[in-house]
Amino acid sequence: MAEEGQVIGCHTLESWNEHFQKGKDSKQLVVVDFTASWCGPCRIISPILADLAKRTPEVLFLKVDVDELKTVAEKWNVEAMPTFLFLKEGKAVDKVVGARKEELQLTVAKHATAVA
Numbered sequence: 001m002a003e004e005g006q007v008i009g010c011h012t013l014e015s016w017n018e019h020f021q022k023g024k025d026s027k028q029l030v031v032v033d034f035t036a037s038w039c040g041p042c043r044i045i046s047p048i049l050a051d052l053a054k055r056t057p058e059v060l061f062l063k064v065d066v067d068e069l070k071t072v073a074e075k076w077n078v079e080a081m082p083t084f085l086f087l088k089e090g091k092a093v094d095k096v097v098g099a100r101k102e103e104l105q106l107t108v109a110k111h112a113t114a115v116a
Helices: 013-026 040-055 070-075 101-113
Strands: 007-010 030-035 060-065 083-088 091-097
Touching: 007 013, 007 040, 013 030, 013 060, 013 070, 013 083, 030 040, 040 060, 040 101, 083 101, 091 101
Parallel strands: 007 060, 030 060
Antiparallel strands: 030 083, 083 091
């Protein structure tokens, strides 16, 4: 189990369901990074996301490889990588498509503060 302030990789459907449910139950913001190993922009944004996770431990960060968990990516209509999905109580509240650092940081800040 990962500690707070880390990006948790979900490599199985069980792992995804467990973390998704935990985020839903805790009512905390969940940021899901839909990524792919072959995606260049995904690799570029990855350390930025890790840094963001360290700075906002109240947010649950998950990483889903679209090739590993196609059904999850399809359920959330992910069509481009990276796609960052912002979930609250199991529902999508926002989305950032592409490796857009500033937009990602602003969207995390916007929704993380709305929790309090």
